Amino acid sequence: EVQLVESGGGLVQPGGSLRLSCVASGFTLSSFEMNWVRQAPGKGLEWISYISSVDDSEHYADSVKGRFTISRDSAKNSLNLQMNSLRPEDTAVYYCARVEFGHSLGQPYWYLDLWGRGTLVSVSS
């Protein structure tokens, strides 16, 4: 079955660190562009990080730049998110999402075609 499963969430104090993992099944994760997306309680979804399938280049939302690092582990077929200097406003459910790319009638498209079920991160003292 093609799926993504996140893990690594939990309760952490402000200033602490956590490492999230997203394990892929049914496909080779390194062949796809991937994203981390989060949803704070009662809020909408927020894109936070992206990694390229071509050169592993990375992009981050301003809200996490300099604190979070996205990476891949090909041996484990997984995507990781190292989160440092955590703040209460980082409290959210964190999802990994796969990017699908293609063309239709000559027009390229990109979208998030596969999502995990999320892992909850709570930052509180």
Add this chain to the structure above:
Amino acid sequence: QTAVTQEPSFSVSPGGTVTLTCGLSSGSVSTSHSPSWYQQTPGQAPRTLIYGTDIRYSGVPDRFSGSVLGNKAALTITGAQADDESDYLCVLYMGSGIWMFGGGTKLTVL
């Protein structure tokens, strides 16, 4: 800083038609942003409805359609059903690995 705008909430009668929109606080949405739409129920991961502006995802009923209307992306539900009551999310691809998410529209069917 540019943001993706969506109606916070919308209501539609059963069997009615509703159009949800997705704009940019600065500028216009075009097909080059590859607008996609997702349905999300509380506690669940988003479900893909529309991608590439107007391509219906596999298994999505044909009462859901996407388009660009003026300077916004649009999701139209024709013949709304009770189980369409949900949150609807618009996502834009800005290029070079940068994505932008709207705040979502809470649709009520009553």
